[in-house]
Amino acid sequence: MSTTYRTCPRSGLQFELQAERLMLANAVAAVVFLLVGGILAVGVVLTRWPAVHWLSADAFYMVLTAHGIDMLIFWIIFFEMAVLYFCSSTLLRCRIATPRMAWLGFALMLIGAVTNNIAVFRGSSSVMMTSYVPMMAEPAFYLGLILFAVGALIGCFVFLGTLVVAKREKTYQGSIPLVTFGAVTATIIAVFTITSGAIILIPTFLMSVGIVKEVDPLVYRTIWWAFGHSSQQINVAAHISIWYAIAAICFGAKPMSERVSRGAFLLYILFLQLASAHHLLADPGMSTEWKVVNTSYFMYFAVLASMIHGLTIPGAIEVAQREKGYTKGLFEWLRKAPWGNPVFSGMFISLIGFGFLGGISGVMMGTEQLNMLIHNTIYVPGHFHATVVVGTTLSFMALTYFLIPVLFKREMINPGLAKLQPYMFGLSMYFFCLVMMGAGTLGVARRHWDMTMGGSPLAYEFPGAAYLMMGLVGIAGIAAILGGAIYIYITVGSLLWGKKLEPGVQTTQTIPLPKTPMPNVVIQSHGSSGFAAPGTFALAMVFLVSFVLYYFINWKYLSQVWGLS
Amino acid sequence: MNENDPNDLNAPVPFMQELLDNPFLLLFLGVMIPMVVYSLWGVIDILTIPVAK
Numbered sequence A: 001m002s003t004t005y006r007t008c009p010r011s012g013l014q015f016e017l018q019a020e021r022l023m024l025a026n027a028v029a030a031v032v033f034l035l036v037g038g039i040l041a042v043g044v045v046l047t048r049w050p051a052v053h054w055l056s057a058d059a060f061y062m063v064l065t066a067h068g069i070d071m072l073i074f075w076i077i078f079f080e081m082a083v084l085y086f087c088s089s090t091l092l093r094c095r096i097a098t099p100r101m102a103w104l105g106f107a108l109m110l111i112g113a114v115t116n117n118i119a120v121f122r123g124s125s126s127v128m129m130t131s132y133v134p135m136m137a138e139p140a141f142y143l144g145l146i147l148f149a150v151g152a153l154i155g156c157f158v159f160l161g162t163l164v165v166a167k168r169e170k171t172y173q174g175s176i177p178l179v180t181f182g183a184v185t186a187t188i189i190a191v192f193t194i195t196s197g198a199i200i201l202i203p204t205f206l207m208s209v210g211i212v213k214e215v216d217p218l219v220y221r222t223i224w225w226a227f228g229h230s231s232q233q234i235n236v237a238a239h240i241s242i243w244y245a246i247a248a249i250c251f252g253a254k255p256m257s258e259r260v261s262r263g264a265f266l267l268y269i270l271f272l273q274l275a276s277a278h279h280l281l282a283d284p285g286m287s288t289e290w291k292v293v294n295t296s297y298f299m300y301f302a303v304l305a306s307m308i309h310g311l312t313i314p315g316a317i318e319v320a321q322r323e324k325g326y327t328k329g330l331f332e333w334l335r336k337a338p339w340g341n342p343v344f345s346g347m348f349i350s351l352i353g354f355g356f357l358g359g360i361s362g363v364m365m366g367t368e369q370l371n372m373l374i375h376n377t378i379y380v381p382g383h384f385h386a387t388v389v390v391g392t393t394l395s396f397m398a399l400t401y402f403l404i405p406v407l408f409k410r411e412m413i414n415p416g417l418a419k420l421q422p423y424m425f426g427l428s429m430y431f432f433c434l435v436m437m438g439a440g441t442l443g444v445a446r447r448h449w450d451m452t453m454g455g456s457p458l459a460y461e462f463p464g465a466a467y468l469m470m471g472l473v474g475i476a477g478i479a480a481i482l483g484g485a486i487y488i489y490i491t492v493g494s495l496l497w498g499k500k501l502e503p504g505v506q507t508t509q510t511i512p513l514p515k516t517p518m519p520n521v522v523i524q525s526h527g528s529s530g531f532a533a534p535g536t537f538a539l540a541m542v543f544l545v546s547f548v549l550y551y552f553i554n555w556k557y558l559s560q561v562w563g564l565s
Numbered sequence B: 001m002n003e004n005d006p007n008d009l010n011a012p013v014p015f016m017q018e019l020l021d022n023p024f025l026l027l028f029l030g031v032m033i034p035m036v037v038y039s040l041w042g043v044i045d046i047l048t049i050p051v052a053k
Helices: A018-046 A056-088 A099-121 A139-168 A179-206 A217-230 A230-251 A260-280 A288-323 A340-367 A368-374 A379-406 A415-442 A465-497 A522-528 A534-559 B014-021 B023-047
Strands: A003-008 A014-016 A505-508
Touching: A003 A018, A003 A340, A014 A018, A014 A056, A018 A056, A018 A099, A018 A217, A018 A379, A018 A465, A056 A139, A056 A179, A056 A230, A056 A379, A056 A522, A099 A139, A099 A260, A099 A522, A139 B023, A179 A217, A179 A230, A179 A260, A179 B023, A217 A230, A217 A260, A217 B023, A230 A260, A230 A288, A230 A340, A230 A379, A230 A534, A260 A288, A260 B014, A288 A340, A288 B023, A340 A368, A340 A379, A340 A415, A340 A465, A340 A534, A368 A534, A379 A415, A379 A465, A415 A465, B014 B023
Parallel strands: none
Antiparallel strands: A003 A014, A003 A505
């Protein structure tokens, strides 16, 4: 098949024409949905801020439904499609498999996303992202999600097909690069996720049009969470791949042990999806064995994998920095890191926030007894904003700053503002997540329009601290939204007004990747003591102490729930 | 030729590496394990709840 390849003069990366266009289309669609979701976020935070309490109940539930779906599904998965095409066609230097199918997938995703949004904004589908039956939305709500899912599934198989093309055309030898392997992990989780979505959303759609009489609510919840929570596990695999890529881009860092990193991704493939069960820990139908196996024993393998990635990526950066001469003390390598480069700062703020806030709170929530403290409280959105917004969205933002000159061939506008953006967005999200989790620990409900539930028999007088924290949620949320708006301004502004850059040499033949052995430099050359990166080791100890302390503090809280003595 | 030498390109590929190099086998495992351990087991739990008399 004839196509052309462009070698970017700024990065040396080689872009195939069709893959490049697909990446651009998916990335632009992603940013549009981020913009819509971000505007909706204003309504959500200004309503949950008790002193403002802006929207009416009907408008709030509609806005919250659209915000959840646009952000958690459409923004993220469109961007992930761009990442998949980048990790396959660009990193493996090959043409994309079946580009027409890839465009069909993109078209279905776009039609599905628009259909779903129209259904929500018509006002009769305010069923939240979870859309639990028997609460029914318009048929177009489910149809939109199904079309989107089918499109995304096509994209996943185009990605797998591209791996086959690369292998057959020998554009690489040996194993695929680690970043591409991370994308394989994301794809596999996506196939499970989307299949689960189809299994439960198709009968629900048929129920909405009157063909199917009933969908069992417990079965719906179980299968829906295999879709709803696993979709966030696609993000984890994708953003961790991006962390590895950014460590290589900014520092030339090689993984401390590529075998260990690949092993950690394998643990994700086998076990990460099982964490969906923590949403069902208060459900009466599931056995204790099912809950314990899924949320504890097996989920801990995935937690182990996250900790491996969380240590090996800064460790790799530390080793690369020490090789450049930043060897003074434990942390000179970190002090001398390029903190003014938003590609690095975004990635590092994302990594720390994901581990300390999202990771520790996730393990706490996955413990059956402790889950009862915060189940269905606003602690849960506090946790997933730490994973999906601090972890995934901020990583995607950081990658975008790299892609503006490389993929979009534009000079970034306002680089001074871009330097500030990851700090403003990331640090305000840290605070947002912390106060949300604080309010959740005091029992503030997860989705309710009015936290006091005033006028109902369930009205409850929260302590003043809960109101304070919900006010801080509003303030931090607005600061984060401004940070997100700066990202959109820089991205869209660069595309529209940024100076055009030289696209690079075009050829009709790909230049295969050179044959290289599995890089395994650090452990081999420094022994296996783990002290090739002492600063990272110290950070890991801080993390573990925080983890243990927080875990036991929650057991202490639990012991105080019922006064037994 | 040494299987443990990462710089030897002609060394035989270890079993784990062969597994990790096969995306379709990984796809099978990555879909089957959660389908059985999470989805199937969960649905069986729900469907075997005794009916109230």
